[in-house]
Amino acid sequence: MFTRHVSRQLAAHIDGELAPSRARQVELHAAQCAQCRAEREQVRFGMETIERLPPVEAPDAIWVSIEAALRERQSQKAWAARRWRWAFAATAVLVLLGAAYWSVAHRSDARWDVVRIDGSPTVIRAGKWIETDSASSATVKIGDIGSVEVAPNTRLRVVTARPGEHRLALARGEIRAKISAPPRLFFVETVSGTAVDLGCEYTLNTDEAGFGLLQVTKGWVSFQWQGIESLVPAGASCRIRPNVGPGIPYFDDASENMKRALGDGALNVILAEARVRDTLTLWHLLSRVEAEDRARVYDRIASLTPIPAGVSREEALKLDAETLKRLKEELAWTW
């Protein structure tokens, strides 16, 4: 029925990545082809073996060898099938050796283990997607730098897990992160932007459209989207919205009028309601309001707390980066 073998599709087939019609063709062919059935079992065995290995980072040198092997393979098409097997075998051996080496050399680094699960969660491709239902939750250990509690009804993907970068993608639901590491090692991507850990503990929730809330309980979190950044310290929150960037941060104990006004964009109310520690909100507004309103925001800050030496009104209104940084560092003593 099929004259061509299906070696090239076996890995994708086992992974469930083929389209349904193509998957049926592979199954039909394998049913009649002993060679492909044997290959399928070999590939399945290899993949299961690799699945059982701890998730570790391969040294860069391995990829150089793999790329060289693949280039050689491309230049000798006549030997393609045989080469493929050799390349696969070589890759598997190299990965196994690399994994063994790396797990010894970096035993404590970059592990993403689901260490506790309550109820009966659906875990999709362990190490890749984690999904909890309404009755389940999970705790994911993020290497040696902390952990993430995954609330019910949450879908989460591990994007990157290496010592210099730990990155999750939160498709929907809620997570609570407790991170103890230098800033900018842990990231959570959402539809609306990326939460960047600056040394912190926080809760982040989002729906599938990208609407949600970031609440920080310790340290700082930076939420970024296309060059727009909200810095959220402990005790403060920030709305996240799709396509417009993060909202203006506010302290959780700010007046309800002020919180409402932030949603409505009612600047007069915000300025009237602001307390000294609400300079957190006002500082962010400096770079978000129209130029004609900027002076009003700056002057309100100045009326609430002394402006530090070295910060000029003129430079602040020009949104000079160094001036705004210096102002923020001083205002932070009131936050």
Added chain:
Amino acid sequence: MLRFGIAACAVGALAFAEGFTFTIGNPVASQEFQMKTAAFVFRTNGCAEPAASQISATAEGLVKGARQSVVLKVKAAAKPGVYAVFQSWPAEGDWVVSLRGVCASESAGAIVPIGPKGFIRESAKFFPRPATSAEVDASLKALAQSGNKGGSK
């Protein structure tokens, strides 16, 4: 030379006018991630040589009617004159932190009440000298009477 001398005197006079004091803040004010779990951070003002200043702190508590005192380890931040206080006192009872500092010939003190949600900025008291036992007791009493409900975090 004369101008330099006048300028130096002016700067010295300004520093003297400001006096040696403390400012307290949320741990994020230190700009150091290692401080994020601190109860609070503080900095010295009006001290020409912060590195040479002497800073100490004690937690003063009232637990089931009994006074307790815990000597605290104050952690210096990378930025001179910035310090962090980490909670090492029991969770039970009412507690304030008493800060003391000496810079050259000047002294400063502060009493920082601690609530369940963190330090209570609005009730903190600052002095141009170490706080007295009576002032500490009065702050503890006020904290207990307030129901100990405040906090900045």
